[in-house]
Amino acid sequence: MLSLSETLDKISPHTRPHPSVTVAILDTGILACHGEFKDKIVAMKNFVPNEAVDLCYDSNGHGTSCAGIVLRTTPFVRLVVCKVVSCRGTGQLKWAADAIDWLLKDETGPKNYCPVDIISMSFGCISFDSDFRRAVSEAVACGKVVVAAASNDGRKRLTNIAFPARFGDVICVGSCNNLGQPSSFTPTGREIDFLAPGEDIQAPSSAGFDQFRNMSGTSEATPTVAGIAAMVISYAETIGGQEMRSAVSHTAVMREILRKMASMPGHHDEHMGYGNLDPMRLFKYGPDHFRQVVEEIVGPLPAEAQSQQPVNTRKRKRRASDSEVQEMKACSH
Template sequence: MSGSKGSLMRSRCARPLAISAATAVAAVAVIGMPLPAAAVDPAGQCSYPGEMYKGRPWALQRVLLDEVWSRSTGKGVRVAVIDTGVDIKNPQLKDAVDTGSGVNLLPVEDAEGNKIERGAENGTTDTVGHGTKVAGIIAARPADGTGFVGLAPDAVIIPIQQNDAAGNGTALTLAEAIDHAVAEGAGVINISQDTAKAVEPTPLLKQAVDRALAAGVVVVASAGNDGLGGNVKKTYPASYEGVLAVASSDRNNERAAFSQSGDFVDIAAPGVDIVTTVPGGGHCADHGTSFSAPYVAAVAALIKSKHRKWTPRQIAAQIQQTAERSTPGHDRLVGWGVVDPVRALTEDGKPLERPVAREGLTDVTPPTTAEVPLGETAEQRDTRLATYAVVSGGVLVAAIAGGAVAFRDARRRSARPASR
């Protein structure tokens, strides 16, 4: 809905294109209800708790983590995750979450008057798993037995439970969540959701975003997952000026098929088969712009930790300018390209206010091609052969002369009387 009551929010993880009747019934059954141990999430993609992922996920393999962490680990930066809550039962998130700064903003009842199972008041209950996945991508701590870790492993998560599987979050509660994040000292805010049907919500949401930016907070939001249908509508809050709108890329650094495109897209990040933390412990893989946004939010935290005085605009420009791209400037599919954490932290000598196109060489005189003969003239050939003849003759004469001398000396030695 829109207007003064706000618009319903939806998470930005990609959903299967087709859902069977049995799956649909199961999804309805778990809406708003706590998930028991080994339950399946409403998206039907993960089990909670999950198995430990032993290797290094591809989205982390593309990054030289030691190179990144030698420059910044995100220490001292607080990242607000406005989502479905963050489950601190996962060991990799236990020490990453500031439970004292969290909040639960879900209403007591839904629009039809049904009681909502809200969970902990500090935002550390996550019956959906969405917020726990997002938080892990940002700041999961290293752990034995797995190669998965957050990109900013020393950053601190502020858990804000503002939505649930039923979409009970509104634009008004999202605005309230943003204000809470600012009040709790967030340096970065991650919003992996948007308004339903891409409807522009109450202006109160934009006002909250503007207040956060004015306070020096980097605001990152997912672009949306309606790309398969060619949907290029703006999504909110991603489309607001100053918000870093994130699309999804695949293993080939190309736009993921589901990722929403449009002029509002600023940057792209891995969003296919993203391994991350789940409630109760362990990991699972999921996909969607929901999980691309925290990848960028983590890079923002790394930069902010290293450059404390940089503004949100400068941090966003740094991420965009150093991205991997196949075109000189911005395009509607992946924005300025796919985020490159290493370049973002190494090519940072001077802050930028906005990204600029990388044009090719212009007005440059090409080097003169060296003149290399492809063959030789008849005269050159005769000269070469004559030279060979002279040199060969000299060698032969020397050999004959040397042989004659040796033969003479041998005869003289044989003619001498034997000594007694």
Template structure:
């Protein structure tokens, strides 16, 4: 079947990392990133997890009972960290490629799934944010990491039928779609079914120009930008008013086909970071609606300004704060932070001005003149007295 390929994975950052993957076999190799399938395990805890107090987080929720649909290039269950995380029977393959929804020739979907729900392993510090959540694998892109809008719409509908609680879409198109497009209708169906829909914002932001990508820019979809270690926008991350939140997207460690982990960059990997937190929150607050979950994630995000901006949305997602600061009445939309109270007026004493340099010079000059006059008078008086005394003696 010939398809018009307008949807692309949001992670192929060859310009930044040389990590454009070649398709075709399970031993595909990332030419710049030196990542083979399988890969060597990465022992260290990744920086994006070091910033989270995971023990505190998992005391509240591990995502148990929550299903996250990963609409992507497939999820390879041969990676041991994903073997128990994937419900293959609830997924589907919408491509014409060989294999099924557990076949991932480019490794993209396997990376995305790992960030969400990879199980802990003794040989690596990497683990998914929601290690007890279930991944529903939906293969909608081919061995080149590309798909089309019609397939993406079908994938969203399958996720709804499979009872997904969260949908992660790490793909985008910058082609403006009609408001009544099939993809728009599929997204609306998911939102009506109370599903949290999360999509990557895209990686075409290096020129600094704001724009829109789809489905991230659709109303109701939580569009995720990529942030760096300093909580600033990653240079490649697409900016625009549609951005709703940000998450780490630079040097992201995750699972790859057959086993092990590799490092990659992109909003593709920021989106599942948010999806993992959403899974934790849905497990902790089963009565909250999807709208409540999205608003709370935005409200508790870490930001430098009171409200949103076009680069990071409402800020960088804060997993611990999102789980530990849950309000009794869940929000339906985020609101700007209150401005700090005005500081009291300082009690400043009246200003007493001293003399200027010129005034001081004038004062000292006056003193000198008066002193000279007094001395002159004294000397003159003494002279008169001495003169009188001499006259009297004569």
């Protein structure tokens, strides 16, 4: 199972100061004044019509909890918050597509814009939407690591993985209990990649600046995986500089790296994917082993990968098209 505090202690000689990694949370917004988020939020934008325009106030609490879980997994990350789910816990995929398009803008974009490395989405929709599919595909093509919650539908339907987790180029996250076994609400399907803890997870609450609550769902598992991906990106830049950071900053490559942390790296099934994640399964062997793993996936890295220089992997996007309305909902109980 996960041993995140142990992992950070183990790799800390190689990752302090931590290279900057930014995670975008697409959700119900955030209680920005909560103590957990001090000096962590670098940009916020609301995409939900008629709800606190230009603010991301979270009266629902779902987004606040998910953002807090990312930080509890990997405390050095920065957050960009996009409100794409209403205070009622529902939304439209058009809002999410608009948010992703905004995230892919370059430095000529709005003043409060900040490029991101990882996009975490703890919501789901049973219907396909072509414009949302386009936006997600562009994010992946631009080198963003995209992570999404599988849904909480258990085995209600033959096909119960929600979009966007159902897209093949997205890392699909299910939930497990503290024994590493699939949660009763986590769905089954060939799209499942990994399990992460998603039962009774303590996270910040939007009820007050010092309040917390326990949450369950694949929504809670997803930001944990986003945090682990941030850990990988930071570690890669520290030991291999710009070239190695660029190499791991792709969803497909990140999926293969995460497999090295999984309980079943050589076996995939529809209940557990490649199993539950424990970062120590990879990091305990040190930087030389990590470099070897990366090169096994992407091929030999240039000599520059031995340096420790920051990287800019930001790319431009194409113009978005209009989307049909598709409803989505958060993936927490």
